[in-house]
Amino acid sequence: MPHITVKPFDSSCIVKGNYGDAEETKVLFKAEDNFSDDELIGINHGDEDFLLHLKKNEATWLLKYDKVTRPLKVNLLKQSIADVSRGLNLDVLQSNITIHPTKIVPSSVYEKGIEDFVDIEYPFDSLSIEVGFGSGKHLLYQAQKNPERLYIGIEIHTPSAEQVLKQIDILDLKNIWVVNYDARLLLEMIPSNICHQVFVHFPVPWDKKPHRRVISPSFLKESMRVLEVGGRLELRTDSYKYFWYSMETFLGDTVAKIGVEVRKNEALEITSKYEARWLKQEKDIYDVYVTSSEKSELRVLAFDFSFKDIVYKKEILDKISYKPELFEGFFMHFERLFKIGDEAVLIKLAFGSFDRPEHKYIYLDKTEAYYFNSSPVKTLTNYKTHLKIMEYLNV
Ligand SMILES: C[S@@+](CC[C@H](N)C(=O)[O-])C[C@H]1O[C@@H](n2cnc3c(N)ncnc32)[C@H](O)[C@@H]1O
Secondary structure, X not given: OOEEEEOOOOHHHOOOEEEOOOOOEEEEEEEEEOOOOOEEEEEEEOOEEEEEEEEEOOOOEEEEEOOOOOOOOHHHHHHHHHHHHHHOOXXXXXXXXXXXXXXXXXXXXXXXXXXXXXXXXXXXXEEEEEEOOOOOHHHHHHHHHOOOEEEEEEOOOHHHHHHHHHHHHHHOOOOEEEEOOOHHHHHHHOOOXXXXXXXXXXXXXXXXXXXXXXXXXXXXXXXXXXXXXXXXXXXXXXXXXXXXXXXXXXXXXXXXXXXXXXXXXXXXOOOOHHHHHHHHOOOOOEEEEEEEOOXXXXXXOOOOOOOOOOOOOOHHHHHOOOOOEEEOOEEEEEEEEEEEOOOEEEEEEEEEOOOOEEEEEEEEEOOOEEEOOOOOOOOHHHHHHHHHHHHHHOO
């Protein structure tokens, strides 16, 4: 990921304004960490907002991306880091940035953001979803084979999402949408009863961090909701342990009526890079097909994540506790606070359901408050937590 190492400098020179030859990089604010010397720089570039992180070590400082707000296009990050660095005349000691201005590709129409799904139109009669497509071999194969069906590929790893967007362009495919997000959250934005298949091929087993697993009771519930009657959730795994964990989840009491079918060492028409590795090692592969048997209730996405009349007041600084607060079915954890001058702050927090937490920044000044760069996914759990956050910030 792009970053530069620079000699320490007087960071008070980072001020609002346009940076770079084409003045495309706009600094929105500079926020100082309450617990360290680190600073965040709010950036706007085109229609994207994100943060750069200035990490101050003793002898050298690092200017890099911020994980929570990172944009999909790496070139945009590179450009902004280079623009800020040039604009401030920084003494660069080390850099992994090579800028190719012509390479900044316009947004692909096949790249969708989580917010797009609030009122998105589905231009195909049939829809399948692939969770964690990795190299995209299976997703691209399916989309080529079934041009009349829309494929939504959801992948949390940004470089993989970028690679597949390039392949879509090369292969001139019109029926794939790529979403660079946590599939466990995105699924909640999909309407009920419209999906033909949900593929989960070789999910990371997360033996030591089970809360990060894709398959969970809530994922099962959401999958059965989005699937049409007769539609299937298709799990393929090389992990015996994960296979049994999934079977227990599927056969537990989360969903009353489903069909479950198991296969061992079934060859598919396409072998992903990842699968090829296991086949070489002669590992057993397990498929579990979970069929939706009942029509689900329609999904309403009418949650309002605005902060209404909440604004920055200095009492907020005294009130914030950095210990996680647990409620029935959800939590709220203020992780860090960044001061923007004397009259605004940026709060970093994690919240929502335990197995699908959201990570966000809230921007507050004297006139407004909002989630910086994107709102939480419109789920009931996130909405309940949002109400708690509002209650908390209302001092
Ligand atoms: C082991 S790889 C398998 C990739 C591909 N399905 C295959 O068969 O080659 C697991 C993939 O799932 C992605 N992933 C893990 N958790 C995810 C989540 N919550 N949402 C979306 N993608 C996820 C990872 O980034 C990774 O690309």
